[in-house]
Amino acid sequence: MEHIVILTGAGISAESGLKTFRDSDGLWEGYNIEDVATPDAWYINPVLVQDFYNQRRKSVLEAQPNAAHYALAKLEEKFKVTIITQNIDDLHERAGSTNVIHLHGIITRSQSSKRATLTYPIEGWELKMGEKCELGSQLRPHVVWFGEQVPMIETAAEICSMADAFILIGSSLAVYPASGLINYVPNDIPKYIIDPKIPPVHGVSNLVKIEKKATAGLPILVARLMDSF
Ligand code: NAD
Secondary structure, eight states, X not given: OOEEEEXXXXXXXXXXXXXXXXXXXXXXXXXXXXXXXXXXXXXXXXXXHHHHHHHHHHHHHHOOOOHHHHHHHHGGGTSEEEEEEOOOSOHHHHHTOOOEEETTEEEEEEEESSOTTOEEEOSSSOOOTTOXXXXXOBEEEEEOOTTSOOTTHXXXXXXXXXXXXXXXXXXXXXXXXXXXXXXXXXXXXXXXXXXXXXXXOOSOOSEEEEOSXXXXXXXXXXXXXXXXX
């Protein structure tokens, strides 16, 4: 069975009402990322950081998957599919995709601030100060902050190197190390980028650029792949 590997970024969830970074001048919902998405921010003002992610979690829970998320789930009818996502929302899973790697964590879980491997489901939208992990330390959102290790990056790179086709959707390729994953994809396989503003990619062969929004471009591409492979 052919293995299709997909890398998604914030753009795939834009039409579900979740804002991207780069479309908002480098701010995330009006905040500088250094103030809310770094270990220093958590050290300096944990209440602000907790509240920021509580609001993001609320928006994610209120959002619904869109036609692009559903199109990717449909690929599983015919292919082995791995979705590597930079997104911290759970819209791929809610659309029915069963094999999703969250490079930057997932906002519906909490994480021990002492040991990152201890994670727990969150009931509802709010993670409160005072809620603790089994080691007695404050729970924080299960997201990878800027400046932190990306534990899944090596697994993701290996998966990219075994792809039979590769699709990139809705990422500016500005966030390292996810931005380098495309370089692990074999030269000779078909690759597609779907984005209304195609990000700069260099030295990548067999690349088809589809300059469209995800919900316009993906269902058509998926239908074509289902017919042609
Ligand atoms: P980014 O904000 O840097 O880039 C978004 C990309 O999506 C841009 O290239 C833009 O042209 C494209 N885009 C905008 N609307 C689109 C649409 N309708 N269809 C397809 N593409 C569209 O996003 P990034 O590269 O994923 O990096 C941002 C980081 O911020 C990630 O690490 C992620 O963890 C985090 N983030 C996540 C979410 C989420 O989980 N939904 C939202 C915002 C930010």
